[in-house]
Amino acid sequence: MKTVYLETFGCQMNELDSELVRGHLESLGYRFAAEPDHADVLLFNTCSVREHAESKAYSRVGIVGKRKKAGEKLILGVLGCMAERDGVDMLRRYPQIDLLCGPGELDKLPMLIDNVVRTTAVNPPLANNIEDRVALAGNTSRRSAALSASADDLETLDLARAFDPDRATSGVRSAYVRITRGCNKFCTYCVVPYTRGAEVHRPPDSIVEECRRLAASGVIEVTLLGQTVNHYRYTHGVAVTLDGREQPQIGPGLSAFRNETIEDPNLTTFAKLLARIHDEVPELARIRFLTSYPKDFGDDVLQVMATRPRICRYLHVPVQSGSNRILKLMNRGYTVEEYLEFTDRVLEILPDASIAGDIIVGFPTETDEDFEMTKDLLRRVPFKNNFIFKYSPRPGTTAITRFEDDVPLEVKKLRNNELLVLQAEIGAAVHANWVGREVDVLVERLTNRTPVASSAPSVADPRITLGSRLTPKKTPHEDAAENAVQVSGRTPGDLITVFQVPTREQAQQLLGTIVRVRIEGSGPLILHGRMVDLTAALPNEIHP
Ligand code: 5AD
Numbered sequence: 001m002k003t004v005y006l007e008t009f010g011c012q013m014n015e016l017d018s019e020l021v022r023g024h025l026e027s028l029g030y031r032f033a034a035e036p037d038h039a040d041v042l043l044f045n046t047c048s049v050r051e052h053a054e055s056k057a058y059s060r061v062g063i064v065g066k067r068k069k070a071g072e073k074l075i076l077g078v079l080g081c082m083a084e085r086d087g088v089d090m091l092r093r094y095p096q097i098d099l100l101c102g103p104g105e106l107d108k109l110p111m112l113i114d115n116v117v118r119t120t121a122v123n124p125p126l127a128n129n130i131e132d133r134v135a136l137a138g139n140t141s142r143r144s145a146a147l148s149a150s151a152d153d154l155e156t157l158d159l160a161r162a163f164d165p166d167r168a169t170s171g172v173r174s175a176y177v178r179i180t181r182g183c184n185k186f187c188t189y190c191v192v193p194y195t196r197g198a199e200v201h202r203p204p205d206s207i208v209e210e211c212r213r214l215a216a217s218g219v220i221e222v223t224l225l226g227q228t229v230n231h232y233r234y235t236h237g238v239a240v241t242l243d244g245r246e247q248p249q250i251g252p253g254l255s256a257f258r259n260e261t262i263e264d265p266n267l268t269t270f271a272k273l274l275a276r277i278h279d280e281v282p283e284l285a286r287i288r289f290l291t292s293y294p295k296d297f298g299d300d301v302l303q304v305m306a307t308r309p310r311i312c313r314y315l316h317v318p319v320q321s322g323s324n325r326i327l328k329l330m331n332r333g334y335t336v337e338e339y340l341e342f343t344d345r346v347l348e349i350l351p352d353a354s355i356a357g358d359i360i361v362g363f364p365t366e367t368d369e370d371f372e373m374t375k376d377l378l379r380r381v382p383f384k385n386n387f388i389f390k391y392s393p394r395p396g397t398t399a400i401t402r403f404e405d406d407v408p409l410e411v412k413k414l415r416n417n418e419l420l421v422l423q424a425e426i427g428a429a430v431h432a433n434w435v436g437r438e439v440d441v442l443v444e445r446l447t448n449r450t451p452v453a454s455s456a457p458s459v460a461d462p463r464i465t466l467g468s469r470l471t472p473k474k475t476p477h478e479d480a481a482e483n484a485v486q487v488s489g490r491t492p493g494d495l496i497t498v499f500q501v502p503t504r505e506q507a508q509q510l511l512g513t514i515v516r517v518r519i520e521g522s523g524p525l526i527l528h529g530r531m532v533d534l535t536a537a538l539p540n541e542i543h544p
């Protein structure tokens with residue numbers, strides 16, 4: 001059986017896709033290698049959202065090309081959004097690519113690999129048809145609004161998820177759960193609606209069941225994923241198989257987001273879905289969701305968050321620009337005033353909520369005045385962080401055909417840097433607010449940093465006798481400091497928190513658990529603290 005190396009570029013949706021692909025292939029007997037040199041099937045799960053991720057993937061494709069030219073027998077597959085967008089054209093430009101698989105077709109990947117293996121195993125290789133090694137939604141990517149029950153294969157991969165029984169002991173106790181695929185928004189700069197297709201919502205029962213099974217396998221935190229996650233809604237009794245199973249459902253028009261439909265008992269809104277997961281899967285300590293769209297985010301969701309303690313008060317809700325003129329050109333569908341009305345409403349109902357976002361600088365025609373407005377908006381909202389991107393024109397989008405990319409790269413860079421500095425100030429203030437408070441931290445990793453600067457003994461150290469080969473004797477304090485390790489995790493509001501644990505063994509034991517930490521210091525992107533009660537958090541056998 002072949003050994004696979006799978007590398008992921010881009011967003012959380014891709015990370016989830018890769019996890020599902022890996023589980024699927026493992027269940028069929030494939031092994032996985034951590035390094036590309038130790039595998040004979042190389043798979044790149046790619047992203048088209050920004051140019052940077054694409055260039056990285058192409059450079060990897062180039063390296064594989066060289067290895068194949070040098071005679072190595074490798075299979076190269078390009079998965080995800082780049083495959084979907086560039087299509088078979090990519091096979092012509094890069095003959096080293098053996099197979100292409102779009103993000104909506106990943107359930108067909110084993111068949112594609114199999115086809116390539118079979119046709120190249122013989123000598124000379126059998127000519128294999130392009131159709132046998134390509135699975136793309138192609139021009140059907142915006143599936144018909146009447147997505148029929150029988151035509152649906154969009155959920156296959158999610159439903160086939162492997163529930164790893166080692167989760168509980170592996171320390172990785174967070175998982176992504178897809179609730180919606182695709183996007184109906186068509187922001188002019190964005191390639192997602194073309195590569196991932198129209199919005200399709202999974203049936204709530206499937207989602208709750210997936211959460212339940214993840215919890216049973218040891219997961220304590222789920223992050224629900226959708227491009228515009230708050231657009232989730234599912235009308236019952238519409239798409240049902242003959243045996244009564246509900247099927248994924250195409251998203252309604254944006255006009256559906258009016259409050260009067262919320263009470264409809266046949267409708268599962270995003271708020272109702274959150275409440276169901278919270279109430280029906282009590283083993284989950286944290287329920288989070290990504291990414292929110294600032295419009296169509298009703299008070300019903302905020303109320304569910306306010307009354308359900310295990311739903312994290314964390315919103316990633318990209319604003320993209322602080323200029324109404326630019327927001328309009330981006331087709332974002334809201335004004336700065338509406339965005340602020342939303343964030344004010346969030347902070348009124350959930351005063352300790354964390355808000356994060358994305359911003360694009362240098363969108364076509366963006367002037368200094370537009371940029372100043374973005375800075376004003378940043379000063380107005382307590383963002384814990386903002387991902388800042390320089391606009392890059394993406395093939396296939398409206399913006400690339402409609403607007404000239406007229407903001408020089410130098411200006412984009414300057415604006416990018418200026419926003420980073422401003423965001424660091426805002427982030428520092430947000431984080432400083434937590435100093436003196438106690439938070440729950442889900443421990444995720446050892447940071448590889450010794451928390452106290454280890455005092456390497458110098459020759460001037462009186463304990464070192466010249467010519468002696470003995471290790472200098474350390475004070476008990478130095479001993480403790482040298483053994484101590486720093487761990488890092490996240491609060492329910494997604495604030496990264498680091499603290500010290502006496503030994504590496506104890507740190508390992510804490511991975512994947514939630515501990516109480518008293519915050520003693522902060523920076524623009526980080527909280528520093530001290531564990532409140534180490535003995536209570538550790539299993540009996542390793543109590544210090
Ligand atoms: N150029 C720069 N940034 C982009 N994003 C999406 N498309 C582009 C583009 N063409 C950013 C947006 C989005 C995030 C995922 O990527 O800020 O929220």
Ligand code: SF4
Pocket residue numbers: 183184185186187190191192193227228293
């Ligand atoms: Fe892209 Fe806009 Fe959809 Fe987000 S909401 S995925 S930016 S089109």
